[in-house]
Amino acid sequence: MGDLKLMKGNEALAEAMIRAGCDAYFGYPITPQSEVLEYLARESEQRTGMLAFQAESEVAAINMIYGAAGCGRRVMTTSSSPGMSLMQEGLSYIASAELPCLLANVVRGGPGLGTIQPSQADYFQSVKGGGHGDYKLIVLAPSTVQEMVDFVKLGFELAEKYRNPAMILTDGAVGQMMEPVELFDQMPRRTVFPEWATTGKKPGQERRYITSLHIQSEKMEEINHRLQAKYKKMEENEVRYVEMNTEDADYIFTGFGLGARICMKAMQMARENGFKVGLVRPITLFPFPTKVYNDLGARVKGILDVEMNAGQMVEDVRLSVNGQTKVEFYGRMGGVIPSPEEIYEHFIKTFIEGGKK
Amino acid sequence: MLQEAIFAGFGGQGVLSMGMILAYAGMIEKKQVCWMPSYGPEMRGGTANAVTIVSDNMISSPIISRYDTVVALNQPSVEKFESRVKPGGNIIYDSTNILIPPTRTDINIYAVPGSEEAVKLKNIKVLNLIMLGAMIKATNAVNTETVPKALEQVLPERYHKLIPLNMEAFKVGMSYVK
Numbered sequence: 001m002g003d004l005k006l007m008k009g010n011e012a013l014a015e016a017m018i019r020a021g022c023d024a025y026f027g028y029p030i031t032p033q034s035e036v037l038e039y040l041a042r043e044s045e046q047r048t049g050m051l052a053f054q055a056e057s058e059v060a061a062i063n064m065i066y067g068a069a070g071c072g073r074r075v076m077t078t079s080s081s082p083g084m085s086l087m088q089e090g091l092s093y094i095a096s097a098e099l100p101c102l103l104a105n106v107v108r109g110g111p112g113l114g115t116i117q118p119s120q121a122d123y124f125q126s127v128k129g130g131g132h133g134d135y136k137l138i139v140l141a142p143s144t145v146q147e148m149v150d151f152v153k154l155g156f157e158l159a160e161k162y163r164n165p166a167m168i169l170t171d172g173a174v175g176q177m178m179e180p181v182e183l184f185d186q187m188p189r190r191t192v193f194p195e196w197a198t199t200g201k202k203p204g205q206e207r208r209y210i211t212s213l214h215i216q217s218e219k220m221e222e223i224n225h226r227l228q229a230k231y232k233k234m235e236e237n238e239v240r241y242v243e244m245n246t247e248d249a250d251y252i253f254t255g256f257g258l259g260a261r262i263c264m265k266a267m268q269m270a271r272e273n274g275f276k277v278g279l280v281r282p283i284t285l286f287p288f289p290t291k292v293y294n295d296l297g298a299r300v301k302g303i304l305d306v307e308m309n310a311g312q313m314v315e316d317v318r319l320s321v322n323g324q325t326k327v328e329f330y331g332r333m334g335g336v337i338p339s340p341e342e343i344y345e346h347f348i349k350t351f352i353e354g355g356k357k
Numbered sequence: 358m359l360q361e362a363i364f365a366g367f368g369g370q371g372v373l374s375m376g377m378i379l380a381y382a383g384m385i386e387k388k389q390v391c392w393m394p395s396y397g398p399e400m401r402g403g404t405a406n407a408v409t410i411v412s413d414n415m416i417s418s419p420i421i422s423r424y425d426t427v428v429a430l431n432q433p434s435v436e437k438f439e440s441r442v443k444p445g446g447n448i449i450y451d452s453t454n455i456l457i458p459p460t461r462t463d464i465n466i467y468a469v470p471g472s473e474e475a476v477k478l479k480n481i482k483v484l485n486l487i488m489l490g491a492m493i494k495a496t497n498a499v500n501t502e503t504v505p506k507a508l509e510q511v512l513p514e515r516y517h518k519l520i521p522l523n524m525e526a527f528k529v530g531m532s533y534v535k
Binding site for chain 2: 004006031032116172173176177178179180258261262264265266268337338339340341
């Protein structure tokens with residue numbers, strides 16, 4: 001610890017992976033996150049023996065993650081939107097089999113092959129279960145390069161604590177930008193693996209079996225109950241968010257990741273012009289910080305949610321606020337990033353001028 | 358102190374590294390910094406740019422649409438960014454390449470014949486350091502003594518022998534800002 005290093009968000013993900021004692025990375029290159037595999041290919045094997053493997057496709061990569069996670073290894077993959085879509089089937093299997101692993105989606109504009117510019121349009125896919133079945137990922141939304149580092153460590157911790165896949169949901173801009181980071185010390189790779197890991201049956205040892213297939217529906221329902229109980233525990237214990245200037249706020253700006261930082265500047269502009277605006281930035285998108293929005297909803301005049309999509313997290317904000325105050329949305333789509341000025345102007349138009357009518 | 362700058366020019370002119378050197382220098386001085394490159398299709402032939410923010414306080418948005426300083430190395434950059442300079446801000450442009458100069462009267466305009474001076478130094482690649490010299494002299498975003506230390510971090514070790522030439526270019530750029 002101590003020394004600051006100027007790093008790109010994608011490089012920070014890769015460096016943090018090595019330092020977190022990750023055993024293997026399986027991935028397939030896609031802009032805007034190809035630096036992750038490039039960095040690992042240069043660094044990982046010679047430093048810790050960590051495998052950095054370019055699979056033949058994203059479908060193969062996620063199934064390699066499934067296999068290696070089943071062996072109790074600490075594993076991670078990264079991709080960007082179209083590639084992450086390809087991984088959804090495997091992700092559903094991993095969630096069902098209750099295996100810990102970490103993913104990062106460096107989101108680009110969609111739908112379809114879309115654009116390579118930054119976007120936040122994969123919120124629904126990440127938070128609501130992009131694959132089939134009733135499952136949840138732990139979803140972390142970094143807004144700085146430092147958080148790209150911190151959330152790799154946190155993501156592995158939470159994934160292993162709950163035996164559940166975790167995801168870092170970020171975007172092309174955070175992946176490409178450089179900021180100073182403080183790195184954590186190198187953690188050793190594990191030599192002892194969890195008691196459920198399929199590492200080869202020793203004589204006298206009970207047979208271990210990992211699967212997501214359960215033909216009997218009663219058995220499948222029992223597993224669903226177990227999963228839901230686990231998700232509830234996450235909601236009770238793992239909610240993380242940041243509040244700024246909310247104590248005296250009349251209005252709240254909210255957004256996640258890069259969107260929240262743009263909101264922060266818009267909030268400063270509003271404060272300079274005499275409007276008491278605060279900010280809420282969820283760090284965990286699942287579990288979602290429902291309570292803070294509900295509490296603020298009871299006492300503020302309005303909430304402006306800003307995202308780089310057509311309005312996704314705003315649905316969760318509205319559910320949390322539950323009609324207590326007005327929740328407005330402002331967003332740009334397809335890889336376009338809103339400017340702080342646009343957000344401020346939208347705030348004035350909808351809440352200040354609109355409020356006078 | 359808050360300096361929100363954009364460096365813009367053709368891909369290959371060293372605009373991205375210009376911003377990166379400033380970012381490293383700011384970090385060495387324990388300031389908050391953020392460097393955000395354009396990474397879209399414009400990098401492949403059109404105008405490339407890098408926003409660099411240096412601040413005494415926490416940096417909010419890395420996405421900005423108004424700049425304290427624009428450093429322009431080609432004509433399209435002047436056309437694109439002149440209107441986005443904050444009043445009282447700066448535009449520093451390569452007057453060898455840019456034939457139609459900026460015209461605003463509410464900002465400081467610095468004409469630096471960077472390409473011509475780079476040819477005199479017998480290395481066109483130092484154009485970016487010439488322009489950066491003018492930029493740092495005009496804005497005091499970082500101390501000039503920090504720049505060689507930043508170069509040590511930005512340049513791979515095999516190019517460290519070029520640091521004196523780069524600093525010579527840097528000083529030439531400074532001389533154009535009085």
